[in-house]
């Protein structure tokens with residue numbers, strides 16, 4: 691049975707690794723979106739993989755781009771369902787603090803990390819409704835968690851990911867037939883995570899996909915780590 695996947699931010703980091711692992715199976719069709727397909731060379735190189743890859747242009751900061759990219763996905767799906775939506779693309783103006791943050795950076799971070807995923811999922815709705823799976827994985831962060839008490843760093847980013855957490859809760863309550871969840875990928879060695887991070891992208895992504903493919907309706911609205919543990923709010 692073919693399985694269909696969509697994700698944002700597939701050009702590098704965790705998104706590229708998600709695409710790479712999914713395409714190892716010929717039963718997966720992946721709609722991998724990125725904001726600049728013309729320069730996404732590592733993503734393009736995955737075209738020879740066993741799975742089916744469609745590269746879609748989406749800038750999650752731009753509603754027109756999101757609408758056009760999602761329409762393209764619906765067109766390619768040709769009336770079949772979309773099983774998994776992974777909202778992965780995000781930015782982090784690391785280093786900003788609660789008493790010195792730049793309001794423009796906060797607005798930009800919320801646009802990218804909350805409004806973007808909300809619109810992506812909204813425009814993909816007709817295809818999610820046609821799936822028997824209906825999984826939405828919103829990639830969050832431990833910095834979204836007040837319970838984890840991670841201190842003053844990355845204020846705008848943390849606010850945005852806490853907003854994404856609430857969006858996911860709302861999605862799960864508005865559509866009890868969907869399985870929207872939050873995923874903490876761990877501290878991962880990517881451009882965002884930095885060299886000092888704890889785990890390699892392949893370790894994080896193996897865990898993310900293991901959790902995602904086992905989700906049931908009882909998991910809707912939960913905040914999981916890539917190891918399948920529940921994060922505190």
Ligand SMILES: NC(=O)c1ccc[n+]([C@@H]2O[C@H](COP(=O)([O-])OP(=O)(O)OC[C@H]3O[C@@H](n4cnc5c(N)ncnc54)[C@H](OP(=O)(O)O)[C@@H]3O)[C@@H](O)[C@H]2O)c1
Nearest residue numbers: 699701702703704749750778779780877878880881882883
């Ligand atoms: N790495 C970690 O330790 C860590 C920890 C917790 C949570 N996360 C979360 O995991 C996810 C992936 O992070 P990462 O570490 O892979 O980050 P990354 O290496 O910085 O990659 C970010 C990805 O997001 C894309 N992106 C940024 N702005 C975009 C936009 N406006 N439109 C479309 N795509 C955009 C980038 O595309 P371009 O190539 O076009 O810039 C890139 O593909 C994010 O949601 C992040 O918050 C990461």
